[in-house]
Amino acid sequence: MQTPATVTYSCCLRCGRPLTSKKSRARGYGAACYALVRLRIRLTTGTTPAQRAKALELVTDGAILPLRMTSAGLVCQVVSEDGEWIHLTTPTHCSCPHGRRSTSVARCYHTVVAGALAASLRLAV
Ligand SMILES: [Zn+2]
C-alpha cells in the first residue's frame, strides 16, 4: 500500500524505548508492543468480527498511525484506501467525508480505531 506522507517514529509510542529497525520506526512500536497493540485491537475493537478484522487491517497496513496526544485525545493520521488523501482522527472526531457527515449515532469507523489505539497505548508497560 502506498502512503503519501510517511510518519516515522524514533521512540516506541507505548513504552518510549528507542526504535532501531526501519519497520519499527515506520509503525511506531517495538515488536513486543506492536504485538500487544494488535492483540488489543483484535479483541476489543468494534462489535462484530468483520469490524475487528477491518480495524486490525487498518493498523497493520499503517493506514491509521498515531501522531500525538492532545487534550482531545490521541490524534491519528488516516490514509484513505486509495491512498489519495489523509485526514486526522481522534477518538471522538474524524475529518474524513464520512466522519463529517456522521451523527453521534453512527460514528465514523476511524474514531473507533483511534479510540482503541489510544486505549492500547495507555496500557501499563
Ligand atoms: Zn515499546
Ligand SMILES: [Zn+2]
Ligand atoms: Zn473517518
